Each structure stands twice: as C-alpha cells, then as structure tokens.
Amino acid sequence: MRRRDFVRGLVAVGAASKVLLGQQAVAPPPPPAPVPWLLGLNAKTPMPHVQAAEEVATAELRFFSPQQMATLTRLSDVLMPAVGEKPGAVQAKAPVFLDFLIGSSPDDRQRLYSAGLNWLDAESKKKYNAEFARLTDQQAGELLKPWMRTWLNDHPPTEEHADFVNIAHDDIRTATVNSHEWSIAPERGREPRTEEELYWSPIQPDLSPQSGRALSVPPHVQAIPPSKHRIPSYPR
C-alpha cells in the first residue's frame, strides 16, 4: 500500500509540472479525455505477423563448454547429415537448441549429456589421437556404431554410453525435424514432417502462488469505465 501511494505521488508531481509547463506554452492544452483505445481493437484490427525468435536470432552458449559444443556439433552432423533436400542437424541449429534444452533440464539429463560428450571426446583421443570434432565420418562411425540400439518408446537403452548415444540421436533428430529450416525445405520422399498440431497455451495460468495472488491486486488506475461492448475474439 505504501509503495502504491508513493507511486501515485510521483504521478501527481509529474502531472503538476506538466500543468505548469502548459501555462507557459502558446497553445492551450487539449482538454483531458479518456482514450477509448480498447474499443478500437476489434476483429478488423490487422494482426502483426511475428516470427519465431529462433528463426532470426542467435544465442550464446550457456550450458555446454566450447569443447563439448564442438563434440555435439560434430556428433549432430554425423548422426543427422543433410539427406536429399532436407537440412542436416547443424543447418537446423539443433546443437544450439540442445544447449538451451539440456541447460534447462533436470540434473540427470544434464549429466547424461555432459558425461556422454566428454566420454566421446576421450574415446576419440584414445583411438585416433584427435578430438571428436576433427574425425572423419568413417572414424566417427566406427566409434558410434557399436553403441546403436533399437528401442521402444520410453525405454531407451540403460547401458552406459549406449544410453547417451541413442538418446542424443533421438533428441538431435527431433530438434532437426521440428526446426523451421526443415519445415520449409521441399519434401521429396517419406522424410518425417515437422510436427504441426494444436498448441494449447497456458489455460488461465496460475503457475505459482505468487502469480495467483498478483491477480487479486486491484489495478492502480482505472483508465475508463468498463465497456458495454464485449471485445470480439479473433476468428482463427
């Protein structure tokens, strides 16, 4: 309450100084009137077109080390290269996306990736005396193929190393197929399609007790009395 009073005080001071300035100006100020801007927002209002941020923006690494990212990028390129006209995982920016996804994920998933990428690089140095990022397709294949498994939904391999290789393969594929780059590339065969479905927004979200309480706080200023008109929803 005290903070709100303070804010109101600031607003009053601001208004007062404007009035004083207005007295010095040549033209008299227009009479104050509420602006019924919400009434102008209706079904005929053009909707701005927006892009998914991912299509145009770049992101900095926030989870993987540069070394791990180099390994993940090479791994993505080997497991999901461009086939036909469809982009590969690297063109689809799958590694950068996975840095975000895994970086936001629970500990066990983070450990799986960190340990898995470190292991892959160490194996590569042991066998070829080179970083995994510098291996040829053939060399990388020799490291990876012994760990490829078949598996049913929700039951990826549990064996060490096979778990990382197969889960990462699955994630890299999904991240690639679900990318903007994949969706705009022409289809020539039976490649998987970018998922397109009904997306449910948060429904009257109350995701934290804080947000729920925030809704019960009355607004500071009533702009205009409630309109008698309901604002029509946009047809989709």
Place this chain on the structure above:
Amino acid sequence: MLNETYDVLIIGSGHSGGMAAKILTEYGIRCIMLNAGPVADVTRDAQQKHAYELPYRGFRPPGQIEHVFQSNGFNANVWVDEREVPYTAKEDQPYNWVRVRLFGGRSLFWSRQSFRLSDYEFKAKSHDGFGEDWPISHADLAPYYSRVEGILRVMGAQDGVPQLPNGNFIPDDAPWTLALQRFIEIAKPRGIPVCKQRRALGRDGLASSVNLLLPDAEATGKLTSIANAVVRELTVDKNTGLPNGCNFVDRLTHRELSVKARVVVLAAGTLESTRILLNSNLANSSGLVGRYLMDQVYGPGVLASVPQARRGNINAWMGSAAIVPRFRNISTKTDKFLRGYAINTTASVEAVSARNFALYGAELQRKLDEYYGSGFYMTIMGEVLGRYENHVRIDKERKDAWGIPVLHVDTKYTDNEFNMAKDAVETACELADASGFEILSKNDKPNPPGYSIHEVGTCRMGDDPKKSVLNKFSQSHDHKNLFVVDGAQFTSAGWQNPTTTILALSMRASEYLAGEMTRQNI
C-alpha cells in the same frame, strides 16, 4: 449463493462426476459440482502451430511434467504442472501420476477403449484365491454397462468370449486386413482369442463428460458448477458427525470459500479423491483408505514389421486394430504368475519410428522409406495385483500451491507383474515370428506404475466394513451420505481400461443414492 445448502456436492467433473451429475439432476436433485481447474475453450486457448514456434521445439518443457510421458510441447499445458501440485515418492520407486484439472478432466483425452470387466475380475478371488471378490458381479452391472455403452456409442463386435462380455455395441463388421488375418490364423490354434477393438465413438470425435454427460445435467436446470475450486477438505456437521460440504480455495485468487450439501459425492479421480478423504480424516475406520493401489502394466511390447506391406504396399495388409483379451489363467493355468494380460494389436499405416533401427543418417532414411507403413505393434495391458503395501498417504512435509498437503505414493511392481511382462513379450515375439513378421524392437520392462493412467483401488468396495472402505453401492461404510464414484472403488484392477466400469458404477451408485434420497433414508 454460497450460503445455500445443496442436495449433493459433486467433487470432480470427469466421467464419474459427470455421470453422477446427469443421473442425480435428472431425478430432480439439486447438485453443485466443483472442479479444480478452468474450462478449456479450444477457440480461445489453442492454436494450430508448427513445432518450431513452440517454446521447446515440440519437446516437453523441462521440469513441468517430467512424469507425464504421454505429453509433448503441444499439449504440455493441459496436464497438471508437477511444480504446482507436487507429489512425492521414493527415489527408487518412481510413480507417474498423470492428471488433468480442466473441466471434464481426463475424459477429454482418454483413448476410448471400452471393455467390460467379466466375472474373472469381479470374482477373481473365487477363481484363484488371491485378494478379495467384488461385492457385485457382472450380472449386477450389466444393465448399467449397456446404458453406458449407448451413451458412449461403443463400436465393437459380439465376440462371445467369456472373459470379454458382449455388450450394447454399434456393430463393427469391417473385414480384417491381411496382416490381422495372418495373425489370427497363427493365434487361434494356440488358444489365443483375437477380438475386434471396442472403442467409444462419442459425438463429433469426443467421448467426454463435457459433451456426453454434463449437457444433460445442465438441461435440467438443477446443476450449479464452479470452476477453479480446489478442494481443501470435507467439512463435518458437529452434531451428526456426517460430512456436510467442503472448504475449497479459489485457484486464481487463493480465496478460501466453502459450500454446504446434504450428500457428498467424490469423483475427483482415484488418487485425488483419496487425498481429499485422507486430508479430511473421514471414511477410514477400516484404515484402508489409500491402500491397495493398483493399475496396469504398460510399456512391455513388441514392434514387428510386415514384410509384404513394405515399399508402399500398405492398403491391403495394414490398418486394422485388435484386442487380444486375457488368455492366461482362464481355462489353463500358468505357474509363472496370477491373472493375465491383454495385447493391443495394431497394424499401423504410419511411419515406423527411427528408434527401431540401429542406424543413422542416409542409411537410416533409406530404411525408414522402405519400412513405412509396415509396423505391427503389440503392447500389453497387464493386471496388477492389489497389495496392502502398495499405498498412498499424506506427505506431512510438502504442500501444493494452495497449501494443501500432498500425496506420498509408495508402490512398486512385484515378480507377478515382471513375470507377466516377460511372458507377454515372449508370446508376442512367438506370434510375430510364426506370422512371418520381422521383429524390430521389444521391451519387457514395465513403465513406472501409474503410466497407464488406470490407477484404481484406494477406497475399495466390499461387504465387510473391516476389509473395505465402500459398500457395493459405492457408499462409505462409515458415513451414509458420502459416496466415492471414481476408480478408487475398484476391488481388483483387471486388465481392462477402467473407464466404462467407472461410468457404470457411478451410474449405479447415483441411482441408488437418488432412491435413498427419495425415500428420505439419506
């Protein structure tokens, strides 16, 4: 309005609560229904999008619904957020509690498979000595099943198999595709029945409480519904000791409110109804509220490929789905496990997932092209035995977003379930092999308990008040004006999807309740 006393308070708006509301209001009884979540309005809340427009490219938002394997980035927001309403379990005994709090609950999203229980389930103890018999038999429930099947518009065939009783179906006389014909030829001499799937058509592709049940209740003018009403506990009349309403929290404002009613019907879903009873300290003179948590083993299965259907030769061979009802321990007996499992069998016309090939890159894509539309799926639904140790209790340490104590789930599968899963996968592999199908992947490890979303049994019914929570009319042994009409009342789980049985039990309980109220016994 909140000071009014209603005839019946119904907590939950899914199939069980919707059915109670329909039956009771049609008898002229004034009901108030509380639902913990909002109404889902598809035109307002949903939009067609590409995966790359989603926050996580179609992946589940990390941390929000880690235990809902069924979810993805598109539907993530329809499930209960585990950070908002947590539950606890031991680290080595994970449990998947899959919850929806929208109006209509999980009836909005169920798979619509509609099977009756048979007396192999209702009288399971008489058959094999384990557990308890239900206090009712198939004959008691058959008339209600028929009416429920009429409402759901179940399509199926009168297969005439004793472990899968016939019903009131829209006939399915479509011929089997060639892959299923081959499978049936192989299964029959092995004593394994193959039946048509039985699926609720509903109306306009939806078989939910919100379109099949609640409109009837609303048409009577006797139903009042409140959304976003999170029930904290039932209240008790100081003089009579009987439940007389509940305290609830408004989900959005966190305002504490209450309603009064002469009768309380719990229909919040097995574990949520149980949580309310435990938090209210009611109906538990037997000490069995929360005990005998059951569900079904899901996860074990086999994916084979039908060679004749490869390279685009899909139409004649693929496209049917069948149910293999339980066949173990019916006319023969195995010493490896009690009860049995069903096998959902689908000759899919869709792409085979990349997971089924130990390949990558261009080589993988060639294989995916070749195998497209040749996938033959066999997945099991296995009965989980009711055990006293498998239970839920209140976690005294943790509370949800509204300060309501959460559930601790303490349950695990035993050798009976693991042996059943192994047998199912061996049998499915043998059938696929003999049919000439190529096995691509198999798994005999069950998903965590709860995954099937068929959790039942934590307020089981029975004739003996010491061995059960409810009587044969879903009525509390302890409080005559308290009913539990959802899956909590199951005495044994069966292998069948429980929805049709829940609906029939709720209908039966509601008609009994209406009669008792008319006769002024309640």
